[in-house]
Amino acid sequence: DVVVTQSPLSLPVTLGQPASISCRSSHSPLYSDGNTYLHWFQQRPGQSPRRLLYKVSNRDSGVPDRFSGSGSGTDFTLEISRVEAEDVAIYYCMQGTHWPYTFGQGTKLEI
Amino acid sequence: QIQLVQSGAEVRSPGASVKVACKASGYIFTSYGISWVRQAPGQGLELMGWISASDGNTNYAQKFQGRVTMTTDTSTSTAYMEVRSLRADDTAVYYCARAAYNYAGTCDLWGQGTLVTVSS
Numbered sequence: 001d002v003v004v005t006q007s008p009l010s011l012p013v014t015l016g017q018p019a020s021i022s023c024r025s026s027h028s029p030l031y032s033d034g035n036t037y038l039h040w041f042q043q044r045p046g047q048s049p050r051r052l053l054y055k056v057s058n059r060d061s062g063v064p065d066r067f068s069g070s071g072s073g074t075d076f077t078l079e080i081s082r083v084e085a086e087d088v089a090i091y092y093c094m095q096g097t098h099w100p101y102t103f104g105q106g107t108k109l110e111i
Numbered sequence: 112q113i114q115l116v117q118s119g120a121e122v123r124s125p126g127a128s129v130k131v132a133c134k135a136s137g138y139i140f141t142s143y144g145i146s147w148v149r150q151a152p153g154q155g156l157e158l159m160g161w162i163s164a165s166d167g168n169t170n171y172a173q174k175f176q177g178r179v180t181m182t183t184d185t186s187t188s189t190a191y192m193e194v195r196s197l198r199a200d201d202t203a204v205y206y207c208a209r210a211a212y213n214y215a216g217t218c219d220l221w222g223q224g225t226l227v228t229v230s231s
Contacts, residue, residue: 037216041156048206048221049148049156060219092156096216100172103156 002027002095006104013109019080021107023093028074030097037096040069040078043106044089052091053078085111113137115145115207115222122228123197130193131225133207140188141165144210146218147181147192149203159205161215162190170215197229 003026013019029038040053051060053069056076066081080087090106118132133145144163148156160171162181169181180193190207205227209220 039216039218041218043156048224049208049218050221051219054217054219094156094158094216094218096214099170099215100160100174101158101216103158106155 001100002098002102004093004095004102004104006091006093006107009105009107011107011109013083013111015085015111016082019083019087019109021078021091021093021109023071023076023078023104025074025076025095027095027098029095030073036072037101038069038071038076039094039096041092041094041103042087042089043092044086049092080109083109083111113220115209115220117205117207117222117225120226120228122230124231125198125229127197127229128193128195129197129227130191131205131207131227133190133192133222135188135190135209138209140183141185142212144212144215144217145181145183145190146208146210146215147179148206148208148218150206150224151200151203154203158215159192161210163212164190165212194227197227199229201227202229203227 005024007022030036041049043049057069092106093104116134146161147159162169164183182191204224206224207222208218211217
């Protein structure tokens with residue numbers, strides 16, 4: 001299976017400051033159709049996961065624009081421009097190209 | 112509103128089976144698929160497989176092949192996942208997530224999760 005590695009696993013941040021999470025895939029999630037199927041999910045404490053970004057950088061409806069995604073090849077990044085209290089959560093990236101699709105270990109963002 | 116509502120928590124003995132339900136509402140069920148993702152206590156997310164609600168086509172992660180069966184009932188817009196020969200390490204929260212009709216990775220809408228506990 002494709003291994004997806006996130007760093008850091010724990011990310012202490014200060015409210016109002018930026019945060020960045022790295023995601024590295026052992027195989028590029030670039031598919032033959034030209035799309036890169038690398039998605040980001042947020043799981044707040046005690047809640048189900050929620051998709052934030054799909055295909056690297058496309059924000060889901062209702063996701064604040066302080067969240068952005070970038071990257072190519074095997075290296076991807078989720079950035080939060082100014083962390084708010086509601087952003088406390090575990091963030092997962094997922095490669096959705098090579099079956100079975102696999103998630104990173106998760107990055108716990110804490111204030 | 113658009114939602115997925117899952118069946119309640121289950122407790123099973125090792126070797127038994129469990130069937131989890133996921134009822135969709137607010138969208139055309141047969142235009143999408145359902146992926147199943149599990150999360151062991153304190154652990155990360157693991158995709159188990161996917162079923163297309165339009166034609167019943169399935170794709171299972173090899174790890175679960177032969178032990179897991181995913182089905183749908185289009186008359187009630189409900190997806191089901193059955194796990195057989197349960198082991199203690201199957202203890203987890205099982206989530207259903209809406210997928211595309213032909214792509215398991217969409218996961219743009221999630222159920223609330225169903226805790227399955229396997230214990231003797």
